Amino acid sequence: MSRYALLLAPSANRVYADQAGRLSLAELAAFSPVLSAPVADLEETTIGGVGYLTFTGELTPRDVAYLSNLSAGYALFERTADELLRPVTLEPLARYDSDLITIPKYAGKTNEQFTKMLLNLTVLASASAPRMLDGHLTVCDPLAGRGTTLNQALMYGYDALGVEIDGKDVEAYKLFLQTWLKRKRLKHTADLVPVRRQGRKAARRLEITMAASKEDHKAGDVQKLTVLNTDTTQLDGLLKNNVADILVADLPYGVAHGSYDDEGGMSRRPLDLLERAMPEWVRVLRKGGAVGLSWNTKVAKRELAEDILLANGLELVEHDNLSHRVDQGIERDVVVARKPG
Known part of the structure; x- marks a missing residue:
């Protein structure tokens, strides 16, 4: 041994x-x-x-x-x-230069190492784990912010799907990614277009197609990134069922982060958002797919988060203690669950 x-x-x-x-x-x-x-x-x-x-x-x-x-x-x-x-000799999944991950700096950005760990734990808990090294997975972040998780998915060679309610964050992410792709001289297309549902404008959709090299682009070996600028609790008619292998989300921490409640006001209770959004998120996830969530346990007990996952038909995946301190007001924990099938 x-x-x-x-x-x-x-x-x-x-x-x-x-x-x-x-x-x-x-x-x-x-x-x-x-x-x-x-x-x-x-x-x-x-x-x-x-x-x-x-x-x-x-x-x-x-x-x-x-x-x-x-x-x-x-x-x-x-x-x-x-x-x-x-x-x-290590051979990490690194389809692009590391500055795709490290360059963006903004208030509220999740630690890059933690983002990667949460994605890893979720992929490994899913039916897609044997294909982790082979690409062709789709990772969804339904609380995408400015794209830290989406960028890590791209780095792994996966397709990425995000949802973000803040239009300024979506525009900032588009600007960063387009600038980065141009500076790296990588073939890509990028469009930000309106999306209609039942004849009314319901969202905006950022669509980027990119390849790691000219040879990959010519061979059709491309990755697709889609970000919907809309409310993550109202995805019906905007996202098809069973489109994501992995769903990863960093819930509002209840300190400097928040989400909108049903009355349009700002709520800093992450479990309120989770309870309203989880039926939509489970619908988007393929059978055998996994959900990985992180949140601030000082404002939301772990048992209550687990209850919401179980109530939506998911099976909890056991891990050693992953709770850790972020700062004085945030004690972050992780829960991972799998969709049967």
């Missing part, structure tokens, strides 16, 4: 970095079902004064390809009998 040490990446967010080891252990454990054999003896270890995750197992090249996508993974080593570290 071989021994391995995974070097953790530094994080610009010091609070998150202090908790990254524990969170990464839970994430690493979630990869076990898609590996050729489960890894064992998972623990946080300090080697030469630096934090690592250590584990035992026999990793095939495809196993290494999976683990290359750990959200906080920086470098992987095999530990020799005399305690030397032999580098193992």
